Amino acid sequence: MDPLRQSASPCSSRPSSPKTPPCEMLGYVGIEAVLDQLKIKAMKMGFEFNIMVVGQSGLGKSTMLNTLFKSKVWKCTLPGLAMPTPQTLQLKSVTHVIEEKGVKLKLTVTDTPGFGDQINNDKCWNPILGYINEQYERYLQEEILITRQRHIPDTRVHCCVYFVPPTGHCLRPLDIEFLQRLCRTVNVVPVIARADSLTLEEREAFRRRIQHNLRTHCIEVYPQKCFDEDINDRILNSKIRDRIPFAVVGADRQHLVNGRCVLGRKTKWGIIEGQGRWTGPEVWLCLAVENMAHCEFPLLRDLLIRSHLQDLKDITHNVHYENYRVCRLNESHVLPHGPCWVNLAPTPPGPSVAPGPSKACTQAREDSDDN
């Protein structure tokens, strides 16, 4: 509380629209305290984040999730366990509440075992699209109720991490089909899985080829170029876009390397980290996951969690959900009753604001008709 007038605080008048004239304030008022109020409110309410991982089995999706969130988010399937590969694509979700420094995060992870595992993978993306649209539908139904809740539970998928197998060549037709369909409905972040099977040069070449493929097929992955708000965003996001897809390695075991405990994978070959001597197969070496020289896992983690989590949620809410809503409210047939919205026929992904071939809507409609 400042009882007396201070020197002119760093408040200025901005050029603004003609209807709202800017005003000079002659002293400190305390408007910026609203930021603290916001923070308190946000911490009290907690946050929600829903992430989906898509990829063939054995690419390390569950391990990656565990590494990302440094906890046992998902049980890893070890080889040899009598768990048959599912015949059809299933979607499994699990929800956890994790807390760090007072910030509570309700994390929902959706896994897709069975994706791309069959011999005929035609239309294997439909259940996934159906699931995503189902979540949008759920939110929409909650939103259009007369008496609605104070805080609508948000189960919409905020981010979909797509695991590209490290063939080293280019995107496969399955990848391209899937990415084309999904990039319009949800934020997709492609990653090169199991990148420890590629050398650095191979990684770069693979990455360039994938980027070229994405451009050719007009696939807009996150962060989308059209949603950059200002110059700072654009600069930051261009740097990220240059490195997409990240080459990641998931590891949830700790190993001792030179007296340090690192998260990584231990194998039996190659050059010892840091010593430059190869003393034979008894020596173990370790690929440290958090080491930027080894893999780009930190970049992925930073993107998903430390810097762009809120942005992911915002784009899902403001763009993808709105697109879905527009599409949904425009079609006046097939109206489900209230909460009984279970209608897993793949609803067409809406015509989106983002640039891209808009024939996906009609195409998907044809698909659903075919089904």
Next chain:
Amino acid sequence: MLSPQTRLAPVSLHLLRSLSCLVKRVAEPEARTSAPRILLGLQHVVERGVAARVQAAGVSVALERVVSGPTATFAEGESCGLSPLTPAGGPHAIPPPTASARARRLTPLPGEANGPFQAGSHVALIKREGRRRGGSRCRCLRAGAGCWQSAAAREARGRRAGAGARARAGAAASVGGEHPGAAGVGAAAAMAVAVGRPSNEELRNLSLSGHVGFDSLPDQLVNKSTSQGFCFNILCVGETGIGKSTLMDTLFNTKFESDPATHNEPGVRLKARSYELQESNVRLKLTIVDTVGFGDQINKDDSYKPIVEYIDAQFEAYLQEELKIKRSLFNYHDTRIHACLYFIAPTGHSLKSLDLVTMKKLDSKVNIIPIIAKADTIAKNELHKFKSKIMSELVSNGVQIYQFPTDEETVAEINATMSVHLPFAVVGSTEEVKIGNKMAKARQYPWGVVQVENENHCDFVKLREMLIRVNMEDLREQTHTRHYELYRRCKLEEMGFKDTDPDSKPFSLQETYEAKRNEFLGELQKKEEEMRQMFVMRVKEKEAELKEAEKELHEKFDLLKRTHQEEKKKVEDKKKELEEEVNNFQKKKAAAQLLQSQAQQSGAQQTKKDKDKKNASFT
């Protein structure tokens, strides 16, 4: 080595408690003499445990070691599920596990022992207590020195957020910071074993074994909001000349240009003005709505109506935007009124009836904050009485004024103390007076100076605190979640939408909307038909009329033609006659001429003869 899938069966709390106590006693050097008995005790307990179908490999292994090896094994601090019991209770880093120890690890995710978060000291063993359907109760048990009591105490206290034990586990994890030396919440409970079948509905608490980084989420959120800017709309209701504009100027430390209103307004009207303020990096779009002419009329029955209509109109605009198909809510300029400052005249007695009526109409639509204006005209003792009278009147009339929120710890205290002073008695001034050696906003009277920002003189500072610095966000939230929702509900119900139909099967808004739309379309079509028919009829009429007219015209034409013919004939007749006459005339003329010429000739002859005669006569 345990694979991650191995499930730990529920271990009874009692068993573990006894185990830990016993183990503790064993570790103390003095107790070594009684070790055998204790060890025996342990074994006994273990057997009981085994009998109770405990498959906790970790526990049995620990006991194995206790029985076989020397007590030095404890000093090694093996990660066998029970941490080394250092008497100091300070952080004790787990030394890098050897290969053999790894085999006994409970989970493949040990904590970052030497990381920045001293996880080493706390090895938590999360056990599940079977409850109901193989339940979800987790307890984070720390078998460290002295941790038992605190853990239990913490559990007993229970914590916010989440239901029951879930919260406790999370809380115990989060309270890692309380334990001396342990920084970093997530890493505190290092050995987390999250087991159990993942199911869609179950919410479990996970403990983190490292710094993930989502604690920057509130900052991300705040950054986003800052870049978007904030909106705040204040409505000032009060009589003309009571000091509304001055107070706004004082509150925001600026001069909003406005001319003072006259007292001759025929009715109440609302004037809204928007301004953009910026302080450091926060942009605020402030809208101030003034009631012009409030309380000036002779008949004040309808004074409140324009105000209520204005508030409803803002809600309506937002609702329309929300119901649109293509909408853009995130950059919608929110004009809903967030706070209503009701200016009470400082009579010193009680509220006026106009005030009561208006406030009663507004209390369910907007957050009302009553303030006593021009408070420098009331003496201190009178002020106290005045305030209590006002509050009691408000309560007895059932007026719901805005309650400052007291559920959040950080602001509860200040809000509670401030609420006592409602309604705030404020003085507004934009002029500065020299007091001591500084300039301050004040009002100078012959008998003294009233300082605006002096808490002994008036409650201006309290108002500013409450309105701007502490509760701005809450005011906005209340407007959106309570008043707006109420308006929306009423409006939609009025339009005929329901959530459930008479059979109590849930309706969808869309269905009703569709039904109404079809109805409307049907009506439209009917109207269209009607109009079309009318049009056809009219066309026919017109056609008939036109035909009639045409016939008439034809007739007229015929008539005219005939007349014309007749005329023509007449004229021709006349012409003929005329010609005949002309001919006659010509004949006559010819004849006459002939005669004349003859006559002339004869005449000439005659004259010649005459002349000749004359001549002859002469001669």
